[in-house]
Amino acid sequence: MKRNVTIAAVTAAVLIGGTAAATVAFADSDGDRDRASTRPAGTVSLADDRDERADDASDDRSDGRAPAAAKSARISLDEAVAAALKSVPGTVTEAELDRDDDDHDGRTVWELDVRGSDDKWHDVTVDADNGKVLKSREDDDRDDRAPRSSAVTLNEAAAAALKTAPGTITSIGLDDDDDDDHKGGKGKVLRWDVDITGKDGKQHELKVDAKTAKVTVDRDDDGDDDRDDRDDD
Template sequence: MKRNVTIAAITAAVLIGGGAAGAAAFADSDDDRDRAPATSAGSVGPADDKDADEAPDDRDDDRATAAKNVRVSLDRAVAAALKSAPGTVTGAELDADDDDHEGRTVWELDVRGSDGKWHDVAVDATSGKVLKTREDDDDDRDRHAPRSSAVTLDRAAAAALKTAPGTITSIDLDDDDDDGDRRGGVLRWDVDIEGKDGKQHELRVDAGNGKVTVDRDDDGDDRDGDDD
């Protein structure tokens, strides 16, 4: 579309001011195109999306802070959440500075309740106290989010920690093709770990057979190796 507009502008310039004016218009257009930013003002780039604008280094710092502050293990947080909202936990994440709970480090858990509804549960990562249980009325999530798997959360967590010992800072049952790779659509557990080796690891655990895949390590390398 831009090319057609440029050609039209050149044609008009030639008709009005002669060939020299047209050549100048073409040269200016090329220069402007070379100087144009990769993301246009009307598009949503990483800096415009609250979830996407957090740089990898910032996310890594948050994970490290959360792992340092946690006193309540993942299994204890899951047990506390299920007492508050019986069902199946399909995701848990550490928040190192939760705005809703006076800056505490909390476990935020997703529970598919025995009542057939989704519940968001916040558990204090220091005391194990349930701070909030809220029914999630997101219709889209109710229709599409995975609700259970052959490999349970505790089994997936154990498999991931066997590959990369440390503290799990996030675990989530997922089947979205969110990264555009060939593994999209396969039900899996996405696991983030603050490793005892001082590195941060992103793993995937097949929700059908428990097979672990290293997705990314702290060196910034995307890897597709298997660690059983």
């Protein structure tokens, strides 16, 4: 009889102990959640790290869009610019060939920035298959201090770039960012930044001086930077 009582007591203790252990486990779990919610700024959780890796992978995939768009486009840059300016008179300061996955079922389009004769910025989307203007809207978010024109036009800059790297232009834009190489130091330089999918199968990044149309090679996809620097070496 005493033996049975002892066994019952031990069983009860185990049950109570198990309940207590479960309570502690839940408390620890809650504590972890609390600690996670009060994690110091600058630390990264595993979930955050996964999100960042997913974003990086998405960026890597998007890098292959330009060559694909270049192969499928039937409308040239010149034709896209003409269509955009017919819709919105002014000056085109940027044009990019891309796949429109959001509004037009992944078709290839030219996306152009136009500084209109009405002194407003406009975004114009042109179908790269038939030259039809698919969309035109005012861009209220565009920095009004962005360069609006240059001595060398977009078409002239494109022609100069293609002489250096024959192929299809996938992006061209007027830029006035600081240039570390300008006259041996930093300074504002107005230039056209041009991306080309070359006939040689490579991706080329060129700079065209917006005053002189002089072309310099910024990068190509074999990893070499600045052809002028290589020549000097």
